[in-house]
Amino acid sequence: MAAAQVSPPPPPPPPPPLYLGFDFSTQQLKVLVIDGNLNVLHQDNVQFDSELSDFRTQGGVHIHSDRLTVTSPVLMWVKALDLLLDKMKRAGFDFSRVRALSGSGQQHGSVYWKRGASETLNQLSPDQDLFQQLQVCVFSVSDSPVWMDSSSSQQCLDLQAAVGGALRLAEITGSRAYERFTGNQICKLRQTRPDAYQDTERISLVSSFAASLFLGDYAAIDYSDGSGMNLLDIRTRSWSEVCLKATAPHLDQLLGAPLPSTSVLGPVSSYFVHRYGFSETCRVVAFTGDNPASLAGMRLQQGDIAVSLGTSDTVFLWIQQPRPALEGHVFCNPVDWQAYMALLCFKNGSLTRERIRNECAGGSWEVFSAALRNTPLGNNGNIGFYFDTMEITPPAVGVYRFDGDDNEVSSLSSQVEVRALVEGQFLSRRLHAESLGYSIIPGTRVLATGGASCNTEILQVLSDVFNAPVYTIDLSNSACLGAAYRALHGLVAESGVSFFDVLKTAPEPQLVATPHPTAPQVQTHTHTGISEISQRVKDGNRERKEKSTD
Structure with missing residues (x-):
């Protein structure tokens, strides 16, 4: 009589997927990890002043001699991401479980990519960190104007005059002209540093800049963060022609078309797959501003x-x-x-x-x-x-x-x-x-x-x-948590599942x-x-x- 065959035990179920939320804030870069049940499993951060002291920031910024101009080094944010992901890797974090990621950035900051930068983004080598590959000939402006900057008063007055007054600008874009808002910062740059502006291939917000790093290509500005620029018509959710014209020529080409905040931008760059072990199926959901992300987190x-x-x-x-x-x-x-x-x-x-x-x-x-x-x-x-x-x-x-x-x-x-x-x-x-x-x-x-x-x-x-x-x-x-929630929601948003259905637990x-x-x-x-x-x-x-x- 033949011995009964013993079936091998079934393979263990795969570990549940994870969702990452990043926050590129003024003083630090933070990450928060949740699972599908919304449990927070991991948090970490990089403090700019103390951990990246070579950039000599105070409170994450450089305050210039006129006391009005306030900027942050773009490469500091790049190096912070290297450091944060390396921390997670050393802690044994399993990046292959990450199904989607999203993030937030301090609102109103702007990043100016130099001509040819997209090729560099598309051809990143996993053998080198991001800072090594992006520190040369990638940004036409090395220090980004941020939300604390108040040096564009004249540009604010000019924009309001061009559209028919402060209230008319608020009716179009959601706000009267503010010095820190990106449109006025772009206008100032074009007027005071025309060579740098002419050498710019793409303009990002801090949020879309961060998304671009993960995407390996230029990421779209989302509707919500785009609302803080004095450039987006908040009702049509497209760039306002009169505001663009008053700010800079051909600006729509430098900004790219804005997208819904729930958009899935694409898969994570192969750079992160090979360097950190992300899954090729991991998706990048549009990043947004820190205030909108906080609304999601709340x-x-x-x-x-x-x-x-x-x-x-x-x-x-x-x-x-x-x-x-x-x-x-x-x-x-x-x-x-x-x-x-x-x-x-x-x-x-x-x-x-x-x-x-x-x-x-x-x-x-x-x-x-x-x-x-x-x-x-x-x-x-x-x-x-x-x-x-x-x-x-x-x-x-x-x-x-x-x-x-x-x-x-x-x-x-x-x-x-x-x-x-x-x-x-x-x-x-x-x-x-x-x-x-x-x-x-x-x-x-x-x-x-x-x-x-x-x-x-x-x-x-x-x-x-x-x-x-x-x-x-x-x-x-709240901004980090909101980013993680949005990563989870982004995967099902196109099928009509509401944000609150995803967050019932x-x-x-x-x-x-x-x-x-x-x-x-x-x-x-x-x-x-x-x-x-x-x-x-x-x-x-x-x-x-x-x-x-x-």
């Missing part, structure tokens, strides 16, 4: 608002029908091509709250919080606007206090002043958000992050002012505050007069400036 949905309470307060909005204005920015939404996102930045955030804490609460957050608990919602009509430094939104400086009859007063009692500050800050955030097209709808959530998000009483005021529940969320790596934010039942009535009354008071603040600031120049 998983903001229609009607949501995110408020980052830090040194500066930043407000992120998901909006359907934008109303671009002279203050704030409207971008194309990075995860839903039919929607938009808006961004507002307020300089006078936590430092102003700390000053009032010191002056009115003896330096104690407990006393500060008690003042919020012991004063009524609406503060009996007392309100304050505190601009210790020149504010961005609105452009004003100084302290403005108003009593319950809307009369400007020189002082308020300590407890009343604490609430006047906090309610005034959040009412201003809401007012400017609504001016850009934001509206509170059923299901609206406020996602709070940043240092002040640990203060329950401050978050209660935030909830009451917006008449919406407040949740807290850890956004320490992501951890939920924590509910920390709900609006008081009387909040709608109190805030409706307060909100009625806040626009008028805000206009008086602007007028008062203008009068002060005029007097100071007399």
Whole structure:
């Protein structure tokens, strides 16, 4: 009788795929790895100042003698990528499991590829690192202008004049002209360094530059990051002819056609396959700006608002029908091509709250919080606007206090002043958000992050002012996390699967505050007069400036 044959054991299942998110930020390059269940499996970073000290940056940048020009070395970003991937390789990371990657870059930075650079990108040798191969004759400008640069004021004025004014430019591109925006930086370069401009074959944003390294070819600028250039028509999602014409000749050829933020650009370059062991099937999903990537990392949905309470307060909005204005920015939404996102930045955030804490609460957050608990919602009509430094939104400086009859007063009692500050800050955030097209709808959530998000009483005021529940969320790596989420979503986006369907298993934010039942009535009354008071603040600031120049 023949012995029964024993079947060999089935081969073990292949390890689950991974998704990489990179963030080329101002001070460091970060990477975050997730699996298909959205678990974060690995994180690493390269600090520019300390780990790449040969580039002699401070805070990741070079501040030039005029104090207006601020740049970063392009090759520093290249060398950082070499260093980061080598770190991962030494740690035993299995690049063959990576199914898709995406990334983000600091918004408004621009990279100028020299004529012939595409051939170098296409023929990278896996025997040498990127820095060795790209340090010679690849970039026509060695130091890239970045978001901190404010040296293109004249170009901003010229662009606005060419299109019919600041508001008209905002209606087209989502923002009035800003010195840091890429179109104005390109115009300045063309005027001040014509030889470098003539020798440029392609212009990238930091995000599309980083994607180009992985792609081994020029990567398209995505709609969302392209919205921060003063060049993209945010409604047609194509370059604005009038803006291009006002900026530089044949600029559309240097920029290439923009693409949806969910686009799969192609397979990873063979360079990464042979040098690091990436799979040939690994896909590169379009990179975007750090702010749009953060919106993806926060998983903001229609009607949501995110408020980052830090040194500066930043407000992120998901909006359907934008109303671009002279203050704030409207971008194309990075995860839903039919929607938009808006961004507002307020300089006078936590430092102003700390000053009032010191002056009115003896330096104690407990006393500060008690003042919020012991004063009524609406503060009996007392309100304050505190601009210790020149504010961005609105452009004003100084302290403005108003009593319950809307009369400007020189002082308020300590407890009343604490609430006047906090309610005034959040009412201003809401007012400017609504001016850009934001509206509170059923299901609206406020996602709070940043240092002040640990203060329950401050978050209660935030909830009451917006008449919406407040949740807290850890956004320490939101851009990186958003990039990894977008890599995962990019593979299925063309088949109609939504971003939120992909992220169903992501951890939920924590509910920390709900609006008081009387909040709608109190805030409706307060909100009625806040626009008028805000206009008086602007007028008062203008009068002060005029007097100071007399």
